[in-house]
Amino acid sequence: MIRPGSTLGILGGGQLGRMMAMAAAELGLRTHVYAPERDSPAFDVAAEHTVAAYEDEAALVRFAKAVDVVTYEFENVPAATAATLAAHALLAPNARALAVSQDRLTEKTFMAELGIATAPFAAVASEADLIAALERIGRPAVLKTRRFGYDGKGQVMVRPDTDPAEAFAAIGQAPAILEGFVPFEREVSVIAARTAAGGFAAYDLCANEHRHHILATTRIPAGVSRRTEEAAFDIAKAIADALDYVGILAVELFLVTTEDGERLVVNEIAPRVHNSGHWTLGGAVTSQFEQHVRAICGWPLGATTRLGRVEMQNLIGDDVEAWERILAESGAHLHLYGKAQARPGRKMGHVTRVYPERD
Numbered sequence: 517m518i519r520p521g522s523t524l525g526i527l528g529g530g531q532l533g534r535m536m537a538m539a540a541a542e543l544g545l546r547t548h549v550y551a552p553e554r555d556s557p558a559f560d561v562a563a564e565h566t567v568a569a570y571e572d573e574a575a576l577v578r579f580a581k582a583v584d585v586v587t588y589e590f591e592n593v594p595a596a597t598a599a600t601l602a603a604h605a606l607l608a609p610n611a612r613a614l615a616v617s618q619d620r621l622t623e624k625t626f627m628a629e630l631g632i633a634t635a636p637f638a639a640v641a642s643e644a645d646l647i648a649a650l651e652r653i654g655r656p657a658v659l660k661t662r663r664f665g666y667d668g669k670g671q672v673m674v675r676p677d678t679d680p681a682e683a684f685a686a687i688g689q690a691p692a693i694l695e696g697f698v699p700f701e702r703e704v705s706v707i708a709a710r711t712a713a714g715g716f717a718a719y720d721l722c723a724n725e726h727r728h729h730i731l732a733t734t735r736i737p738a739g740v741s742r743r744t745e746e747a748a749f750d751i752a753k754a755i756a757d758a759l760d761y762v763g764i765l766a767v768e769l770f771l772v773t774t775e776d777g778e779r780l781v782v783n784e785i786a787p788r789v790h791n792s793g794h795w796t797l798g799g800a801v802t803s804q805f806e807q808h809v810r811a812i813c814g815w816p817l818g819a820t821t822r823l824g825r826v827e828m829q830n831l832i833g834d835d836v837e838a839w840e841r842i843l844a845e846s847g848a849h850l851h852l853y854g855k856a857q858a859r860p861g862r863k864m865g866h867v868t869r870v871y872p873e874r875d
Contacts, residue, residue, distance in 0.1 A: 517813065517814040517815070518545075518584050518585050518812070518813035518814060518815075520543065520544035520545060521544060521545070521546070522545055522546070522584040522585070522813075523545070523546040523547065523548055523563070523564075523582065523583045523584050524536075524537075524540045524545050524546070524547050524548070524583065524584070524585055524587065524809065524812075524813075525547075525548050525549075525550065525579060525580065525582070525583030525584075525585065525586040525587070525605065526547055526548070526549045526550070526558065526562070526586075526587060526588070526589060527550050527551075527570075527586060527587070527588035527589065527590075527593060527597070527601070528549075528550075528551055528558070528588055528589035528590050529549050529550075529551030529553060529556025529557065529558040529559055529565070529589075530551075530556065530557060530558065530589055530590070530853075531557055531558075531853035531855075531863065531865075532589035532590070532788065532789050533549055533551070533556070533557075533558035533589040534557045534558040534560070534561055534853060534854065535789070535797070535803075535805045535851070536558075536587070536589065536789065536805050536808060536809065537549060537558055537561045537562045538561050538805070539803060539805035539806040539808075539809050540809050541561070542806070543806065543809055543810075543813075545809065545813070546563040546564070547561075547562045547563055547564075548562060548563065548564040548565065548566070548579065548582055548583050549562040549564075549565045549566070550565070550566045550568065550575075550576075550579045551565070551566075551567065552567065552568060552569050552570065553567075554567050555856060557853050557854040557855055558589075560854050564582075566578075566579050570593065570594055570597045571594065571596070571597070573596075573600055576597060576600045576601060576604075577600065577604055579601075580600070580601050580603075580604035580605035581604055581605070583605055584605070584606070585605065585606045585607075585608060585812055585813065586601050586605045586606065586607050586608070587607075587608055587609070587763060587808070587812050588614075588788065589788055589789070590788065591614060591617045591618055591786060591787050591788060592618060592663075592664060593614055595611070595614070595615065598611040598614055599611065608712075608762040608763050608811075608812040609759070609761055609762055609763045609765070609787045609788075609812075610759070610760065610761070610762065612759055612760070613759045613761055613765075613787040614787060616759065616785075616787075617784070617785050617786065617787045618663055619662050619663055620660055620661075620662050620663070620693045620784070621637070621639050621662050621691075621693045622662075623784060623785065624637045624693065624695075626758075627755075627782055630754055630755065630758055632751055632754065632755070632782055633779070633780065633781045633782065634695075634781060634782050634783075635658075635695040635696045635697070635698045635770075635781060635783075636652075636653050636695070636696040637653075637693055637694065637695045637696070638652060638653060638693070638694050639691075639692075639693060640659065640684075640691075640692040640693060640694050641691055641692075642684075643680055643681055643684050643689075646659065646680045646683065646684050646692075646694060647680050649694040650674065650680060650694065653694060653695075653696045654696065655674055655675060655676050655678075655697075656673060656674060656675050656676070656697040657673075657674045657694050657695060657696050657697055658671055658672070658673055658674065658694070658695045658697060659671065659672050659673075659674050659683050659684070659686075659687060659692055659693075659694050660687070660692060660693055660694075660695065661687050661688075661690045661691070661692050662690070662691045662692055662693055663690075663691075669729075670687055670690075671687065672686045672687055673697075674694070698770045698772060698781050698783075699772065700770035700771055700772050700781070701771050701772065701773045702723050702724075702725075702738075702770075702771050703723070703724045703725075703726070703768065703769070703770060703771070703783070704721050704722060704723050704724065704738050704740070704748070704768075704769050704770075704771050704780075705721070705722055705724055705734075705766055705767060705768045705769065705790070705792040705793075706718055706719070706721050706722075706748040706749060706751070706752045706766070706767050706769070707719045707722075707764060707765075707766050707790060707792065707793035707796070707804050708749070708752040708753065708756060708764070708765050708766075708767070709763065709764050709765070709804075709807045709808065709810070709811045709817055710753075710756040710757070710761045710762060710763070710765065710811065711762060711810075711811050711814060711817060712762050712814060713814070714757070715811075715816075715817050716753050716756065716817075717807070717817045717818075717820050718748075718749045718752055718753075718820060719736075719793065719796060719800060719804070719820045719822070720736050720737055720738070720745070720820070720822055721736075721737070721738040721740060721744075721745045721748050722734045722735065722736045722737075722738055722792055722793075722795065723735045723736075723738040723739060723771075724768075724792050727832075728861065730830070730832060730861060730863075731791045731792060731830055732829065732830055732832070733827065733828065733829050733830070734791075734792045734794070734795050734827070734828040735825075735826070735827050735828075736795055736799065736822055736825065736826045736827075737825070738771075740771060740778055741777075741778055743778075744771070744778045744779075744780065747780055748767070748769060748780055751767060751769070751780065751782065752765060752767045755767060755785060759787075761787070762811055762812055763787070763788070763808050763811045763812050764788065764789045764790070764793065764804050764807060764808040764811065765785065765786070765787060766785065766786040766788070766789075766790030766792065766793060767782060767785050768782070768783040768784050768785070768786070768792075769781060769782050769783060770782075770783055788808075789804050789805055789808050790804070791830070791863070792828075794828050794830075794851070794866050794868065795826045795827070795828035795868050796820075796822075797849065797851060797868060798823075798849030798868040798870060799822055799823055799824070799826035799828070799849075799868050799870050800819075800820060800821060800822045800823060800826075801818060801819040801820070801821045801822075801823070802817075802818025802819055802820060806818060807820075823870050824870045824871050824872055824873050825870070825871040825872070825873060825874065826868060826869070826870050826871075827868070827869045827871075828866055828867070828868045828869075829866060829867050829869075830863055830865075830866050831852075831863070831864045831865040831866055831867065832860075832861065832862065832863055832864065833858050833859060833860045833861060833862055833864065834858055835864065836852065836858055836864035836865055837858075839852065839865070842867050845869075847869060847870060847871075848867050848868070848869050849867065849868040849869070849870075850865065850867050851865050851866050851867070851868075852864065852865040853865050
């Protein structure tokens with residue numbers, strides 16, 4: 517157990533690291549943030565910070581020895597970085613969770629082995645592989661790089677009239693995965709936490725809307741049946757248990773509605789605090805950031821009870837210019853990330869609104 521007064525090391529200095537550091541401070545913990553960018557927003561709220569590359573082994577060792585536990589705000593931590601940190605400090609979530617989530621093919625294979633539904637998929641390493649995969653899976657389908665894609669980057673839709681060669685070229689002919697298109701009604705996600713002792717708690721399923729492939733709005737409740745919501749919880753727990761996971765885990769799913777009812781198909785997982793969980797800041801008894809700190813420190817998990825109907829809106833680019841109007845809005849919880857410059861597609865903050873429950 518990590519005691520109050522200890523130091524939490526955070527790899528990555530963006531808004532997720534910033535909000536983790538703020539939650540840790542409220543629980544009596546110091547934070548030390550490691551990031552290569554000198555203007556990292558998390559530096560503003562951390563007791564200490566290190567500016568160094570993720571490949572700088574000497575700096576990583578010094579960082580690991582200066583903290584009591586290390587966590588991270590993004591899943592594309594280099595494998596060598598994770599190994600170095602784990603050799604000198606407690607790393608949570610563990611390196612296996614990183615390895616599974618970093619590679620879409622590994623991730624989908626892992627889900628299949630657990631018996632969890634995903635889109636049909638096939639590995640693609642060449643144009644010939646893509647043609648063969650399209651013959652088996654059909655069109656439309658989505659071609660995605662196996663690694664480093666996010667917010668719609670590194671993927672292309674393969675429609676009936678799409679030239680496979682052009683699609684493969686569009687992702688830089690990188691190692692890829694072809695996924696069959698899922699005719700979903702909406703995208704949903706479950707944010708859950710697990711402790712090293714196996715304690716588990718999940719927040720209510722939330723419905724997500726994207727704009728230009730970037731999360732724009734999250735709403736809770738998600739408007740699904742109780743049975744579907746419990747199925748999402750079961751999926752998250754099965755994944756967390758199989759990975760011996762510690763911390764907050766996000767599972768993104770497609771909700772498919774047919775004559776036979778609702779079913780869930782896993783899209784991907786994120787081994788970290790997640791944008792679709794930002795509603796918990798102001799919308800739940802325990803925020804996802806506090807819950808993550810509790811989990812990695814070996815503390816009891818907090819209540820996941822929501823405080824009403826909740827809507828979280830991302831402030832992307834110039835959306836942040838509405839900050840004064842939002843502050844004047846009764847019941848709005850504004851969170852700004854301390855980024856110096858607004859750019860198209862850049863997440864500058866978010867606002868959470870909580871409304872009374874309906875009967």
